[in-house]
Amino acid sequence: MLQQVTLSIDGAQVEAVRGTSVLDVAVEYGICIPHLCHIPSLSDFGGCRLCVVELIENSRSKVTTSCTLLVQDDMVVRTNTEKIRKLRRNIAELLVAQAPNSRAIQDIAVRCGVSQVRYPFRNESCVLCGRCVRLCTELWSARAIGFVGRGKDRHVDFPFGVRPDVCKQCQACVQHCPMTITPCDGPMEPGEERLCGKCEAQLLIAESAPDSCIWCELGVGFGCARHAS
Amino acid sequence: MSTTSLEAILEGRRSQPQELIEVLQDVQELFGYIPQESMISVSRELGVPLIEVYRVASFYKAFSLEPRGKHVITVCLGTACHVRGAARLVDQVTGQLEVEPGGTTSDGLFTVECVNCLGACALGPVLVLDGVYHDHMSPRKLSRLIEAVRSAEEEVAVRAEA
Numbered sequence: 001m002l003q004q005v006t007l008s009i010d011g012a013q014v015e016a017v018r019g020t021s022v023l024d025v026a027v028e029y030g031i032c033i034p035h036l037c038h039i040p041s042l043s044d045f046g047g048c049r050l051c052v053v054e055l056i057e058n059s060r061s062k063v064t065t066s067c068t069l070l071v072q073d074d075m076v077v078r079t080n081t082e083k084i085r086k087l088r089r090n091i092a093e094l095l096v097a098q099a100p101n102s103r104a105i106q107d108i109a110v111r112c113g114v115s116q117v118r119y120p121f122r123n124e125s126c127v128l129c130g131r132c133v134r135l136c137t138e139l140w141s142a143r144a145i146g147f148v149g150r151g152k153d154r155h156v157d158f159p160f161g162v163r164p165d166v167c168k169q170c171q172a173c174v175q176h177c178p179m180t181i182t183p184c185d186g187p188m189e190p191g192e193e194r195l196c197g198k199c200e201a202q203l204l205i206a207e208s209a210p211d212s213c214i215w216c217e218l219g220v221g222f223g224c225a226r227h228a229s
Numbered sequence: 230m231s232t233t234s235l236e237a238i239l240e241g242r243r244s245q246p247q248e249l250i251e252v253l254q255d256v257q258e259l260f261g262y263i264p265q266e267s268m269i270s271v272s273r274e275l276g277v278p279l280i281e282v283y284r285v286a287s288f289y290k291a292f293s294l295e296p297r298g299k300h301v302i303t304v305c306l307g308t309a310c311h312v313r314g315a316a317r318l319v320d321q322v323t324g325q326l327e328v329e330p331g332g333t334t335s336d337g338l339f340t341v342e343c344v345n346c347l348g349a350c351a352l353g354p355v356l357v358l359d360g361v362y363h364d365h366m367s368p369r370k371l372s373r374l375i376e377a378v379r380s381a382e383e384e385v386a387v388r389a390e391a
Contacts, residue, residue, distance in 0.1 A: 146280035148287045159283040160265055166278075 007075040010211060022066040022077055023051050027225045032213040033079050034088060034111055036095070036104070036178060037129040038067045040225050042138050047130045049091050050108065054078040063087065080211035088112045094119060099127045100193040104178035110197060111216065121193035125179055132156060132173030142166050145173060234259050235267055239274045246277045253286055262293040290344075298333045298340035300378055303357040307346030310353035314367075318354055319343060321368035325375055338382060339375070 003018040009026055016025040021044060026033050036048040046065035053066040056076040063084070066077070078084070092112035095105050097119035105127065128147070133156060136145050144167035148157040158164060174180055183196045213226055238255040242248040252275065256267050263286050272279040286292045302322060306315050319330060322341050328334050330343040349355045352364035358374060 143278035143280050146284045148284055150288045159268075159279040164279060 005071050005073045005075075007071050007073065007077065009077045010079055016071045018071065020071055022053060022069045022071055022075075024067075024225065025071055026066065026077075026079060027213070030213045030226075031079055032211060033066055034092070034108055035067060035225065036108060036127075037131060038225055039131055039135070039176065042131075042134045044068050045130060045134075047128060048095070050088060050095075050112070052084060052087055052091070054081055054084055085113065089114055093117055095127055096195060098122050099124050099179060100195070101125070101182055101187050102127075102179045103181040103183050103196075106183050106196040109195060114195060115197075117195050123188070123190050123193055126156060127178065128154060128156070129178060130156075131176045131178070135172050135176055140168070140170060140172060142168060142170075144168075235270060239271070243274050244276050246275055249275055249277055249282065249285060250289075253282070253292055257292055261297045261299075262295055296333070296337075299338050299382075300359050301340045301342065301357075302375075303342045303344055303347070304330070305345075305347040305349070305353065305355045305357075306343050307350060307353070309350035310346075310355055313354045315354040317368050318356060318366055318371055321371050322375070325372060338379070 004015050005018050006013055006015055007022075007025075008014070009022070009029065009031055012029070012031075014025060014029050023033055023035060023038060023044075024040070033051045033053065035051040037046075038044055038051065044065075044067035046068045049065060051066045052063050053069070054061045054077065055064055055069065056062075056078065061078070061083075066079070069077075089112050092105075092109045093114045096109040096114060097117050099105050100117075100121055100123060130147070133146050136142050144164055145156055145158055147154055149155060158167070163169075185196070188194065215226070235256070238252055238259065242252055249271070252271055253263060256263050256271065260267070268282045268286060269279060271277070272282045275282075286294060304315060304318050304322065306319070323329060326334050326339050326341060328339065328341055330341050333340045347355055347357065347362070349362060349364070352362065354366050355362060355364050356366055356371070357363070358378070363370070363374065
């Protein structure tokens, strides 16, 4: 039998099955925690850091990623404190500076309240969210791609940079890549990167209710778990 | 010869994925680097996906994916060595061997590497030549050291010809 636990998310008492993550539970209950690297049914590794929450233990708070935080009885989690909003905004700002040519990331930046980007734009084509790697490894068991190198040289690649026979060219990695949808105005050339901010009109409700899921259209772009389920 | 040695390394470790790093270390010791073919053999024999072998091999700095020179000079650029003039050692070695850090000389004799700390700060500036620590180095001592290795190599070559 599935064991139920009761925990508090943003003051609401919610019931959840032991073994699920706080992110999954929150999304299921309509509490918005922005996330990028999380795909339902795949393992989580806390790569994008967007889903940070405050875990309150013994009247002290600890910031941790909710996708790797498993629910426990009497857990107290806050997803929308001033501290978390600030951290999340900064993470989204860094992501959009790293890869402005992604509608998914531009959307997340808007959702997280980024109004200006203080970091130099890098215009990279990867944010190392690892969606493709985990899909290939876990869902298809193909293990054709993986992380190579480390530190600033870390990137996703085939073994020796050559497509191996185990790759069936199923394109699942491409379909789930947040970089494949370009911003509405088309790709930005190096030197003309900017914060798109086009979707602000959609977010008038979001501003008044940053903590609850409003089924925003943005979720469609980056494959928010709420839309996937 | 190389195949039999690789066989020897794999002996008793087949189908044991947890032995991956040990096997790669032995391969590194045998060839001086990790060739692609051995990665493919290791992947097949240990039952580890090839991407996993490549990921591990490319992650650790102890593994080299490029052939390395016969002698490896590792210059420490840690804080203690830096303030005692490690940069001058790098200048000396790059000038004398005409190779950038991380590279190998065209005759395949020397590979020059820079690391962030060797953990021997009291001996700084320190460098390692083929596993031997040389303490309190100066550009002049380093130059003599390189010349000594080079002349020893030449002697071996002359003897081999004779």
